[in-house]
Amino acid sequence: MNGDVADRPNLSFGQAEEPGTGTPYARYVHLDLLHSLQQPRSKVPAEYSFIISTQVMELLFDLLHHEWTAAQHALREDDLTAALAALRRGTHVQDVLVASWDLLATMTPAEFNGFRSVLGEASGFQSSAFLRLEFLVGNKSGSLLRMYQDSPATHAELTAALHAPSLYDDALALLSRRGVAVPHEPVPARHRPSEEVEQAWFEVYRNPELAEQARLGEALLDTAERVTRWRQRHLAAVKRSMGSKPGTGGSSGLTWLKQAADQDVFPELWTVRNAL
Template sequence: MGHDTVETPNLSFGRDGEPGRGTPYARYVRLEELHSLQHPRSEVPAELSFIVTTQVMELLFDLLRHEWTLAQRALREDDLPAALAALRRGTHVQDVLVESWDLLATMTPQEFNAFRPVFGEASGFQSSAFLHLEFLLGNKNAALLRMYDEAPGTHAELTAALRSPGLYDDALALLARRGLALPVGPAEPSEQRYRAEPAVEAAWQRVYTEPGFADLKALAEALLDVAERVTRWRRRHLAAVKRSMGAKPGSGGSSGLAWLRRSAEQDVFPELWTVRDEL
């Protein structure tokens, strides 16, 4: 043989540290557990696609939160290269999230209605991971925490996110440290939905037009990449729901299509959009 090889048992380690059977790959990604989590409640073929797509989205929500949290940490440490790298990785996650709607987009109303009754009042609107992302984007609403009154751990986690600076707050705090006049900082995080401020738009206009702010301009464009993909996600969600269920009320009690349409019309990081009117 051209290379010496050593045969080793196909062993890896389980949760208790004891060796277990199976490939290292299977153990590393918890393959058996992962593939045991899909439990359709009907015989409708489309339900499995619905479950898998939803679970993939939830995993991607967690990954996106990881990247945005790293970006926040880097911004607080004035480490713009690290912040930009995390935001860039996050945009790739967002792209996959947007495209994931393709797995559900062609579901007909008959297919969806055939299994919709089996999940009762369950709704993606109840996703705590998605709500955490919304809070990080500045779309805060304390009333939504009532959904988690019977899940104290989740309630506490989301309450902390509600009361903490969002991603945009940390970006604006960096601008303030660089000498750009701003009305608020991370010491005063709001528990309400972010509202546009003329002073913030003026600060971004200086970033775009004055010399010496090239790195902050790169941050502005990275944040706008995030914001644009949020809008793409919302519009794709709206189109998928409109196609599969029309204007029926959402299973979780929301107004369904009307709520999604309002959401799709709301820009995040609004001054990064309106400042373009002045450039």
């Protein structure tokens, strides 16, 4: 009975094979390792879904960082075609990230409370991959690095990201190189709305000769809108599963998430609409 389940080896997902064995696919994606990483600490069924959902989000954070970094490099090389392609791929990743909240959105307070105690002080707020993305879109805060003082490599990586230009910084630098007046310098702090930057985008959008740069503005706005969608879905999921209780990592929970959801990314691309 070729191909019948009864003829296959009895191998559980969490059981590792000997090095060099298994199918080429299993070796390529490290399948045994991947399926061994889900280790619930309770017997509450919802915890398994919580772990997998979180791990999927972390992988998508890495993929999104890859695309946004590719967009940055293309912008620095004045290759708008490649930059727009990377941003477009990034929006697809963001769409999957937003949709991934569907796996957790209906978790009840009873389900979450059933395993919340095993999390201890662990919180998604501590995700270094997510913080790296926040820095990349200009939402920078040096005080957040204190969480990683006991992780030198992570602390060093995030410190470098804090001081490096954001994706928006590189977009504005490209406008400047192409003759649009943008009095803007990258800083290791949260991007603050600027009338001068808004005026620069106004010039881009009203000048037909800058249509390529206007397409960049729209691609960045696509990105920004999806950041807001992610934050809103996060807020709704937490509000439904735990209400306004403090977060497990000591954050203010719902209050912090609401403030984040109300904060626009690339703000001048939103406010310039008032003048167009």
